[in-house]
Amino acid sequence: MPLDDAQARLRLVQDRIAHAAGLANRKPSEVTLIAISKTHEAEAIRPLLAAGQRVFGENRVQEAQGKWPELLAKTPGIALHLVGQLQSNKAGDAVALFDAIHSVDRPSLVTALGHAMDKAGKRPACFLQVNIGDEDQKGGCAVAALPELLAQARIATLPVAGLMCVPPADVDAAPYFALLAKIARDNGLDGLSMGMSGDYETAVMIGATHVRVGTALFGAR
Numbered sequence: 001m002p003l004d005d006a007q008a009r010l011r012l013v014q015d016r017i018a019h020a021a022g023l024a025n026r027k028p029s030e031v032t033l034i035a036i037s038k039t040h041e042a043e044a045i046r047p048l049l050a051a052g053q054r055v056f057g058e059n060r061v062q063e064a065q066g067k068w069p070e071l072l073a074k075t076p077g078i079a080l081h082l083v084g085q086l087q088s089n090k091a092g093d094a095v096a097l098f099d100a101i102h103s104v105d106r107p108s109l110v111t112a113l114g115h116a117m118d119k120a121g122k123r124p125a126c127f128l129q130v131n132i133g134d135e136d137q138k139g140g141c142a143v144a145a146l147p148e149l150l151a152q153a154r155i156a157t158l159p160v161a162g163l164m165c166v167p168p169a170d171v172d173a174a175p176y177f178a179l180l181a182k183i184a185r186d187n188g189l190d191g192l193s194m195g196m197s198g199d200y201e202t203a204v205m206i207g208a209t210h211v212r213v214g215t216a217l218f219g220a221r
């Protein structure tokens, strides 16, 4: 992808975020754009870095370990977010590489992350993932299990930044975003990681603090 394209795509997404934020009387700076670079090689990521984007997301620890160390070494100020499911045995690797983890969804993972953070002396921000549409195949804890998971995360001293969800595909995401926002409010949490290429403006209007945008920035995977 040429630099001009990367700049244009980034500008467009930023403008749309700013517009949606304005409609909700929010500041654009309240919304962090996470560029989801999964499946894309370093060559595809560099133009976006050159365009000024600094926050990126990956869904697999191993894939991220393959391409990011070199990019991180060359460009200061990058923040890496893990947005995909995490196995407990990869908790140490995830803590070492990522600045935020959006897929904390079960007690065993909370325990593993707590130990990994103690050992590493580094505490990436954590989002608790909620299975907001109660779908069998999706990651995330059940809505009913969230208060207990949050309590466990606090005991393990994970820095809980907020909640994350991936709503059911092919239906209006807005009610699911609104539900996640309500659950966050009920539990005294501020961060809301929600919204992807097809619905990030909606998510921003409903209160998203972090949107995870891949296709609209990188093109189709």
Ligand SMILES: *Cc1c(COP(=O)(O)O)cnc(C)c1O
Residues within 6 Å of the ligand: 036, 038, 059, 083, 084, 166, 195, 196, 197, 198, 212, 213, 214, 215, 216
């Ligand atoms: C791939 C992915 C995204 C980005 O999806 P796009 O539709 O390409 O913007 C966001 N969140 C998660 C958890 C993902 O796996």
